[in-house]
Amino acid sequence: DAGVTQSPTHLIKTRGQQVTLRCSPISGHKSVSWYQQVLGQGPQFIFQYYEKEERGRGNFPDRFSARQFPNYSSELNVNALLLGDSALYLCASSRTVKETQYFGPGTRLLVL
């Protein structure tokens, strides 16, 4: 079975722009979570979605938003990009909200 896939792998944006990151979960997994990993730090929780509903949100500004589609794939949107948004964005999927999360390879975002 394919693992969690994310696109694009790398992205360069300038301050003030908007970005959309995509995630496809493992087949059969209905929950998707997003994490931000700044260089030298552990991942930080941004959102969790299950059955297209937001189930949890971390301490991130409203510039960050996400959604989950009927096929359980997900998008993370970040508006008005700041230099500090430069990070590796990780997507994780699980069968339900209470099961082990499996991570994708991440999207590396650089904001100039």
Add this chain to the structure above:
Amino acid sequence: AQSVTQLDSQVPVFEEAPVELRCNYSSSVSVYLFWYVQYPNQGLQLLLKYLSGSTLVKGINGFEAEFNKSQTSFHLRKPSVHISDTAEYFCAVSERDDKIIFGKGTRLHILP
């Protein structure tokens, strides 16, 4: 609130020597505990997890960890490391296996 402390940011170890990566957590309720590994330029891979039951948990690649409730610790061990174990290791905690709180990571350097 949950938190995770990884006591060492870097650990150098000679090849074939044993290693212990330390992790302490804080939480007001029962938790699930995880160790993830991140190889250079890759996403996170689950090494092992503690949900309940036996306090000694065996994972992939010869790693194991011991849950100590009284000391609120979940240290990771391997009896003999290999050069391929060079990576960053993250300890993590979750109260309900949904939002995961990560430590800052420990970089394991294997010396020839």
